Amino acid sequence: MRFPLCPAAVALAFAVQPVLAADEKKSDAAESAPEKDVPPPVVSVTKHKGMFGGQAVSYTATTGETYLKDKDGKPLAAIFATSYVKDGGDPKTRPITFLYNGGPGSGSLWLHMGAFGPKRVVLPDAKDDGAPPYPIVDNPESLLDVTDIVFIDPVGTGFAHALGKKDPKDYWGVSADAKSIAEFIRIWLNENGRWNSPKYIGGESYGTTRSVALINELESSYNDVAVNGIILISTILDFAAPAEVQGNEMPYVLNLPSMATTALYHHKIANPPATPAEIAQQARDFAIGPYAAALLKGNALAGEERARVRAELARLTGLSEQFVDNANLRVTPGRFYKELLRDRGLTIGRLDTRYTGVDYDRAGEEPDNDPSFYAIDGAYTAAINSYLRDDLKLKMERDYVTIGGVRGWDWKLQGQGGRDGEVYVNVAPYLSRAMRENSGLRVFVGQGWYDFATPFFGAEYAMNRPGFDPARIQFHYYDAGHMMYVRPEDLAKLSSDIRSFIRGR
Structure with missing residues (x-):
């Protein structure tokens, strides 16, 4: 039996609808709003001048946090980066290079303060770094004469960290890490108007693994970020071949x-x-x-x-x-x-x-x-903290994590299932595919003769497989080890070699 609604009930029903709608909007707004304990990003911008590669360069240094957000705009993690951009550079012709270190779990201080930043820390070659103070000097070997540079610290390294209740482990894996860096690069290109600039990515040690996983994230979809070159310093792409387990020759x-x-x-x-x-x-x-x-x-x-x-x-x-x-x-x-x-x-x-x-x-x-590690770690830690806080005027209360802050790394590659995904971690196929699908992509490989963390023959083996174009891969060798730039002569050679690589596009 059907009962007609009385006028009072109809009026009440229509009165409740706007209230419910308002409550739903409040709920949606609450979900999309930043968490109350997430402060705004910490950023510092300063102006500088220097001589690099024999050229005088005026540049802007921007150091601080960039927030990665979900689809509703909720901040999830802060990537920390320091960018050096030449004042007055033409974004259509001026290259931009994104650099990071490895670990996984290492901040970018080694390449930043040892090789390519506008300042570097001076160490005695092949000797203990001793105790502070450590000399922090102008670095004429920085690449700022030929490219703008962005040094990136992934989540869990440097000052980068997860925000609010976000679990940092969500970013700790070969594919997850590469996705986060790809997202940061897209944000940086948007905010700086650099989508049509020549682009280079590069890293050291596990940073070479990251570079190749990253090129897969940047160039394997329809929304590509095309890259001109990849810079691999102390390379490891295939983790199965050098695995020290009984039976593996x-x-x-x-x-x-x-x-x-x-x-x-x-x-x-x-x-x-x-x-x-x-x-x-x-x-x-x-x-x-x-x-x-x-x-x-x-x-x-x-x-x-x-x-x-x-x-x-x-x-x-x-x-x-x-x-x-x-x-x-x-x-x-x-x-x-x-x-x-x-x-x-x-x-x-x-x-x-x-x-x-x-x-x-x-x-x-x-x-x-x-x-070879305890002989340098104290100097680099002191240098990055002193330089960022004093020279670049960064006001940061967090500790800078140099290395070791990341645990439980997920070594599985996205899309690689079954037994191969468990035991054979090799990102080299990503690189060969990227080279086949981007005829303008070139690869720079720098290896130290005395490096056992990433032996030079292992790098050669990984990129001497079918599918690679050897004509677009440059190998360079240095009379030092994993961090060849600790030797002044090899810092100069490395800088010159990469400068030529970028100019040769």
């Missing part, structure tokens, strides 16, 4: 040339060649020939063949035949760091094997620590 092949250059540097090779390049080539030839064949034969290797391989391996590594025999012709990097100079009571570095350290005793299996 590739690490021994890829590490051998770095062992040979290191042995040459420390005068452990009899009748040595004149240059690292020469011993590196000898080691490459042996590694992919007799040595690889010997490793693949496993227990079937015996007799005279084993003796020949053992003798040449000992010669190239500077270790005794007895030691390499005891190691079954498979010397791990950690053992090499400890054994090479054991007779001198010294260990060698991992990031840069030119550096030496003294352990608690000489009897250990591996070094107590990496002398």
